[in-house]
Amino acid sequence: MSKHQTGPPRWMDRIVELYCRPELLEDLQGDLYEYYERNLKKSRSKANLIFFIDVIKFFRLYTVRKPKILGQMTFFNLFKNYFKTSIRSIARNKLFSSINVVGLAISMSIGILMITYISELLTYDDFHKKSDRIYRIISAYKGISDTEPDLYASTSVFLGKKLKEEYTGIEKVLLMRRNFIKDIAKGENVISVRGHFASEEFFDVFSFKLLSGDPATALKEPNSVVLTKTTAEKLFKDKDPVGEVVTSGEENFVVTGLMEDVPVNSHMQFEALASFSTAENAARKEENSAFLTWRSIWRNYVYLLVPEDGDLNSIQANLNEIASTENAKTDRYAINFELENLADVMPGKDLSNKIGSGVTWQVINMMITLTMIVIISACFNYTNLSIARSLRRSKEVGVRKIVGASRGQVFSQFITEAIIISFIALLISFGISMLIKPEFIQILSGGMKVLLDLRYIHILYFLLFSVAIGVIAGFVPSLILSKLQAISALKDASKLKLLKKINLRRVLIVFQFTLSIAFIIGSTISYKQYKHALNFDLGFNTENILNIDLRGNNSDILLAEMSKLSEVTAHSRSAMVMSTGDTWSDIFKYKDPLDSASAHVNYVDRNYLKVHDFEFLAGDIFPYDLNDGQEAKYVIVDELFIERFGFESPDQAIGEAVTLLQRSGQSRLEIAGVIEGFQYAQIERRRKPVVFFQGSDDSYGYLNLVVKTDDIFSFMGRLESVWKQIDTVHPFRAEFYDDRIKESYEGYAIMFKIFGFLAFLAISIASMGLLGMAVFTTETRIKEISVRKVMGATEKHLVYILSRGFVFMLVIAAFIAMPLTYLFFTSVVLADNANRTPIGAFELLFGVLLIFFLGILTIGWQTWKAAKTNPAEMLRNE
Amino acid sequence: MKGTNLGEFEEVVLLTIASLLDEAYSVNIVDEIGKVTGRKTKLGVVHAVLKRMEDKGLITSELGEPTKERGGRRKRFFQISHSGKIALLKSREQRDKLWSLIPDVVFQGVR
Incomplete structure (x- = not known):
């Protein structure tokens, strides 16, 4: 004081x-x-x-104000009146009401789907009874040359064992390992299953329901498996599988449990679980296994069940202690750990090596932002049109105020009106959302199931959402109307200060059009990038090549049968399909023992390079194909490889030996040929040196058939029947190279779809808003137009006068949108893209022109109509 | 009717207002009661009584000039109304009547 x-x-x-x-x-x-x-x-x-x-x-009965309840009571009493007035006003201005309703409905349909989607994501893993006590350990790996650590959902077995054996304060430590992928057989029945390895704590930590078997011991012994219901039914029909033995190659597994199918909203999905000791046994047999090392954090997961009074800080301290002891042993990398509650797993952080696919908060936030932008844009229509029309309502407000309405009451009346509009829009938007739901699900589901099922609680969410939209849309107009002074409202409506708000309206229109133009440009650019990716010259031929997934079959047998078909003109074998996203790498050295470099690799047979039309700069294809057990002798490298290691010329490189570094040791290989550089990775990645190894039957993953046929369907049918004779377990999987490439650039296609859809929404909303404004302007200026016409103005001139304001706004919108979108795409979306299509004037101007065309059409229609009216009729009414 | 008779404290306040003529406002009334009768009264009590009597129509009030010591707020001056005067007179009359009925012997020795 x-x-x-x-x-x-x-x-x-x-x-x-x-x-x-x-x-x-x-x-x-x-x-x-x-x-x-x-x-x-x-x-x-x-x-x-x-x-x-x-x-x-002095706080006494006679001094204290009467509580406001009485005021609120009048609101409820008046509500009926507000409702009636609102309905009448909505019905009176059919054009404006439908513009508002339709605009809101379109944008709200997206909002509805987003609400459903997000609430679905938030239910993830909530069926685990102890979910608040379950934590996952995530690893932060920082290599010597990294500035920021990379985050992994996986961690090491080493850490899990250490926590289990040497530390207290944790109720259960669950170890898991990814990828238990096997073909399991019971007699004649063979199915392939995908699942994980899990230690015996699994059913103590998680609440997955075991229908049969002992949860405590089901995953204890090596070679035990727990099957989900659907999987078990495929093998055993309705029989209880517990105690049965299934075979997988030479291994036997005992079925120790039958569990309910994994719920869709679980962050881990599997068809079977094998005991963790199975994986441990397998690792023990392997030489130089990295299984138990500190460094091996890539495939294993540790989940902790913390006691009810557990101390997370002390667990974290233990983790830090282990990390600092182990990290001290090397200076090449450092690994640190964090605890993550099960609730934060999905949706969660952006982590690598997740056990299942997941959605990150970043993605969700981006989606919410885009949705909000579209919704707000639709709200602007309401705001704009309502402000414009508020002149007409000012008399009503004046009368209300004179008979004693308070500012708050007038405000709530107009908010009520906005909410009613928003409720009507909600009904329509619900219908629209049902229509676009399948498309929406397709865009959202990247490897994970999206249901978008409606629950009762959603009705509440939707209603709240609708009220919120109504309040946002109606806030400004209600505020302006409620501020009106009764006397001035009744005296001379035309002199009201309302017209000053015209600047706000202009800003809103410019915003809407900026948005529309930006979305159109965005969709054009992503479409162009998509086309660019598809037509990109990879440096080798992919046309008419059919890639058949071998799925573990012997390639010689399949090839022998399939090449009998007359349509197959040539064939080869390779370990993987290049340019579609997958990349394999190895480390190589030339003469300098200190100079090593990483190169992309692929294992191929003799025919491969000829079948795919690679250009040889020197040397030739592999002289022979490897037989079983034969050591590889040759490699074929590309242009970039000889540049990287400083060979004088392609010819000089032929016959030189390079060293391949692998965990099991080094091997020296002779360069048999040099090919021109080509695109091994997807086109947004920079080119790296490439090395082709001589492949063997162990390494081949695909058959590549060159197919020449007019009747592709019957050919595929015959091919499949050949496959079925050889492999009875796996379904036939074959795909043309070009289709595969197309699929691998699906991301751009989805981006195009999203932007295209948003553009469509933004344009329809903005055009409707513009139409409304144009109608309003011509309506209010009709007298001026008539007078001008009488004085001799031409129709052309009138159209010019009426539309120049709008055109000016469109121009401003274009000038804001073009540079912003350009910057957004060049520096954010396509920033890391090595082969991005240039963004030219066409992409930028296309959107602008389209919007101009639509805008001028809208305005022109209205102004032309106004200019054509007979001035005598207009003026006579006076 | 019960409300027609004045309460004891009401009567005191009413009398004080009457005696203060144009200077009767809350703080002054409290002071005056203290000075004349020696009774310590609280502002809150006086306030409540003033409000009640105004509601009954025994007094009327108007706002005066703002003053510095009141933080720039105006004083509310009270004046006794016609019905207030009648009430006072009536009350006095009742008392006088009662006094006149009491024989002098009752107070012997007290005076």
Whole structure:
């Protein structure tokens, strides 16, 4: 409290002001001040105290304001009236109401789907009873040359074992390992299953339901498997599989449990679980296995069940302790750990090596932002049109105010109107959302199931959402209308200050059009990038090549049968399909023992390079194909490889030996040929040196058949029947190279779809808004137009006068949107893309022109109509 | 009717207002009661009584000039209304009547 202050503390005053009736306030406060002044002679603090006590004492029935409930009661009484007025006003202005309703409905349909989607994501893993106590350990791996650590959902077995054996404070430590992928057989029945390895704690930690078998021991012994219901039914029909033995190659597995199918909203999905000890046994047999090393954090997962009174800090401290001890042993990398609650797993952080596919918060936030932008844009229509039309409503407001409506009441009346519009829009948007739901699901589901099922609670969400939209849309117009002074509203409506708000309206229109143009440009660019990716010259031929997934079959047998078909003109074998996303790499050295470089690799047979039309700069294809067990001798490298290692020329490289570094040791290989550089990875990645190894039957993954046929369907049918003779377990999987490439660039296609859809929404909303404004402007200026016409203005001139304001706004929107979108795409979306299509004037101008065309069409239609009217009829009415 | 008779404290306040003529406002009334009768009264009590009597129509009030010691707020001056005067007179009359009925012997020794 400052010394200069003469009165009592302000806050005490405030209390009086808060409770005291306004008509008594001045008198009462004055008295208190007078007393205060007297008491000040004693001391300030005493005066303050007495003042405070008096403030409290004056809180009496007769001084206290009547509670506001009465005011609110009138709101409810008046609600019927508000409702009626709103409905009448909506019905009277059919054009404007439908513009508002349709615009809101279109954008709200996306909102509805987003709400459903997000609420579905939030239910993930909530069926685990102990979910609040389950934590996953995530690893932060920082290599010597990295500036930021990479985050992994996986961690090491080493860590899990250490926590289990040497530390306390954790109720259960569950170890898991990815990819238990096997073909399992029971007699004649063979099925392939995908699942994980899990230690015996699995059913203690998670609440997956075991229908048969002992949850405590089901995953204890090596070679035990737990099958889900659907999987078990395929093998055993309705029989209880527990105790049965299934075979997989030479291994036997005992079925120790039957569990319910994994719910869709589980972050891990599997058809079977094998005991973790199975994986441990397998690792023990392998030489140089990295299974138990500190470094091996790529495929294993550790889940902790923390006791109810558990101390997370001490667990984290233990993790840090282990990390610092182990990290001290090497300077090449550092691994640290964090705990993550099960609730934060999905949706969660952007982690690598997740056990299942997941959605990150980043993606969700981006989707919410885009949705919000579209919705807000539709709200602007309402705001704009309502402000424009508010002149017509000002008389109503004036009368209401004169008969005693308070500002709050007028405000709530107009908000009510907006909410009613929004409710009508909700009904329509619900229909629209049902229509676009399948498409939406397709865009959203990247490897994971999206159901978008509706639950009862969603009705509540939708209603709240609708109210929120109504409030956002109606806020500004309601505020402006409720501020109107009764007298000025009734006296001369045309002189109202409302017209000053015209700038706000312009800003809103410019915003809408900027958005539309940006979305159109965005969709054009992504479409062009997609086309660019598809037509990109990879440096080798992919046309008419059919890639058949071998799925573990012997390639010689399949090839022998399939090449009998007359349509197959040539064939080859390879380990993987290049340019479609997968990349394999190895480390190589040439003469300098200290200079090593990583190169992309593929294992291929003799025919491969000829079948795919690679250009040889020197040397030739592999002289022979490897037989079983034969050591590889040759490699074929590309241009970039010889540049990287400083060979003088392609010819000089032929016959030189390079060293391949692998975990099991080094091997020296001779360069048999040099080919031109080509695109091994997807086109957005920069080219790296490439090395082709001589492949063997162990390494081949695909057959590549060159197919020449007019009747592709019957050919595929015959091919499949050949496959079925050889492999009875796996379904036939074959795909043309070009189709595969197309699929691998699906991302751009989806981006195009999303932007295209958003553009469609933004354009329809903006055009409707523009139409509304144009109708309004011509309506209000009809007298001016008539007078001008009488004075001799031509129709052309009138159209010019009426539309120049709008055209000016469109131009501004274009000038904002073009550079922004350009920057957004060049520096954010396609920033890391090595082969991006240039963004030219066409892409930028196309959107602008389209919007101009639509805009001018909209305005032109209205203004032309206005300019054509007979001025005599308009003026006669006066 | 019960409300027609004045309460004891009401009567005191009413009398004080009457005696203060144009200077009767809350703080002054409290001071005056203290000075004349020696009774310590609280502002809150006086306030409540003033409000009640105004509601009954025994007094009327108007706002005066703002003053510095009141933090720039105006004083509310009270004046006794016609019905207030009648009430006072009536009350006095009742008392006088009762006094006149008491024989002097009752107070012997007290005076």
